[in-house]
Amino acid sequence: MQRTVKQVLYSGDELEMAKFAKALGHPVRIKILKLLESQSCCFTGEMTAMIPMAQSTISQHLKALHEAGLVQGEINPPRVKYCIDRDNWEKAKERFANFFAEKAGPSP
Amino acid sequence: MQRTVKQVLYSGDELEMAKFAKALGHPVRIKILKLLESQSCCFTGEMTAMIPMAQSTISQHLKALHEAGLVQGEINPPRVKYCIDRDNWEKAKERFANFFAEKAGPSP
DNA sequence: TCAGTTTATCGTAAATTTACGATGAATCCG
DNA sequence: CGGATTCATCGTAAATTTACGATAAACTGA
Numbered sequence: 001m002q003r004t005v006k007q008v009l010y011s012g013d014e015l016e017m018a019k020f021a022k023a024l025g026h027p028v029r030i031k032i033l034k035l036l037e038s039q040s041c042c043f044t045g046e047m048t049a050m051i052p053m054a055q056s057t058i059s060q061h062l063k064a065l066h067e068a069g070l071v072q073g074e075i076n077p078p079r080v081k082y083c084i085d086r087d088n089w090e091k092a093k094e095r096f097a098n099f100f101a102e103k104a105g106p107s108p
Numbered sequence: 109m110q111r112t113v114k115q116v117l118y119s120g121d122e123l124e125m126a127k128f129a130k131a132l133g134h135p136v137r138i139k140i141l142k143l144l145e146s147q148s149c150c151f152t153g154e155m156t157a158m159i160p161m162a163q164s165t166i167s168q169h170l171k172a173l174h175e176a177g178l179v180q181g182e183i184n185p186p187r188v189k190y191c192i193d194r195d196n197w198e199k200a201k202e203r204f205a206n207f208f209a210e211k212a213g214p215s216p
Numbered sequence: 217t218c219a220g221t222t223t224a225t226c227g228t229a230a231a232t233t234t235a236c237g238a239t240g241a242a243t244c245c246g
Numbered sequence: 247c248g249g250a251t252t253c254a255t256c257g258t259a260a261a262t263t264t265a266c267g268a269t270a271a272a273c274t275g276a
Contacts, residue, residue, distance in 0.1 A: 007160070008135075008136060008139075008159060008160055008161060010135040010136075010138075010139065014135045014138045014139055014142070015135055017132065017135075017138050018132065018133055018134055018135040018137075018138050021129045021130075021131075021132035021133040021138075022129075022130075022132075022133030022134070023129075023133075024125065024126065024129035024130075024133075025126055025129040025130030025131075025132075025133040026126055026130070026233090026234085027116075027118040027122045027123055027125075027126040028116060028118075028234095029126075030118075030122045030125050030126050030129075030207075031116075031118065031122055033207075034122070034207075043252090043253095044252075044253060044254095045251095045252065045253085048253095051116060052115070052116055053116055053235080053236095054235070054236055054237075055252090055253075055254095056235085056236070056237075056238090056253090056254080056255080056256095057234075057235055057236070058253095059253065059254055059255085060233095060234075060235085060254090060255095061234090062253095062254095063254080063255095064233095075242090075253095077242070077243045077244070077252085078242070078243050078244060078250090078251055078252045078253075079251085079252055079253075080252080080253060080254090089208065092208065093208035096204040096205075096208065097204075097205065097208075099138075099141075099142075100197065100200065100201035100204065100205075134263090134264085136264095151222085151223095152222075152223060152224095153221090153222065153223085156223095161265080161266095162265070162266055162267075163222090163223075163224095164223090164224080164225080164226095164265085164266070164267075164268090165264075165265055165266070167223065167224055167225080168224090168225095168263095168264075168265085169264090170223095170224095171224080171225095172263095183223095183272090183273095185221095185222085185272070185273045185274070186220090186221055186222045186223075186272070186273050186274065187221085187222055187223075188222080188223060188224090
């Protein structure tokens with residue numbers, strides 16, 4: 001998509017913030033994370049039961065959350081137990097907190 | 109894109125979180141917001157000078173941030189001065205803080 | 217009034233996202 | 247060894263996003 005030579009350079013912070021934010025940028029994924037948060041862990045099947053979407057779609061969203069690092073899956077045959085990835089959860093929490101911690105005063 | 113009758117229902121919280129997150133889901137928009145945050149306000153021209161992207165693209169990203177409510181623009185002919193929308197900024201800050209404020213213990 | 221400046225919008229192309237159903241892989245249980 | 251269960255992946259279609267250049271709109275100042 002980049003058609004010119006000029007390239008925008010992003011810091012690691014910016015890229016990581018965007019990565020986390022992008023993963024949070026769909027209401028279903030928010031719902032999934034809230035579910036995982038509220039009951040610590042969850043099998044995929046429980047989610048598909050609670051969210052009226054095709055199982056493949058839920059799986060796709062879980063993959064997105066996993067790739068962003070917000071979620072980890074533990075295979076527990078024949079099921080898979082998903083949990084919040086606490087390390088990255090904390091990291092994301094801090095990133096967002098820092099980001100929103102305004103240094104500037106009110107808008108002039 | 110929805111092809112079945114079943115509809116997933118989202119709470120206002122979930123939709124708003126997703127809306128804010130989606131707006132933050134691109135590194136350029138993070139960069140723009142950091143810019144606005146650091147110097148309280150900014151003319152569009154200053155951004156296009158600092159970010160090597162087409163002016164139309166920057167404008168497009170500003171529109172996205174505006175539509176998400178994170179940014180407000182004040183016409184100051186012939187320029188437009190953009191600022192963080194402090195009200196929604198606070199709202200987003202709280203939403204994210206609450207979201208990441210885990211109630212559950214560590215992953216089993 | 218007319219040229220200049222600044223920004224938004226239009227038109228467009230390529231990439232990505234989002235949804236679905238169908239199929240495949242892994243693992244249990246009988 | 248099957249059949250059943252659970253989840254991921256594939257293939258696909260429609261929508262959305264992201265980028266660009268070109269153009270339009272709004273206002274200034276000469």
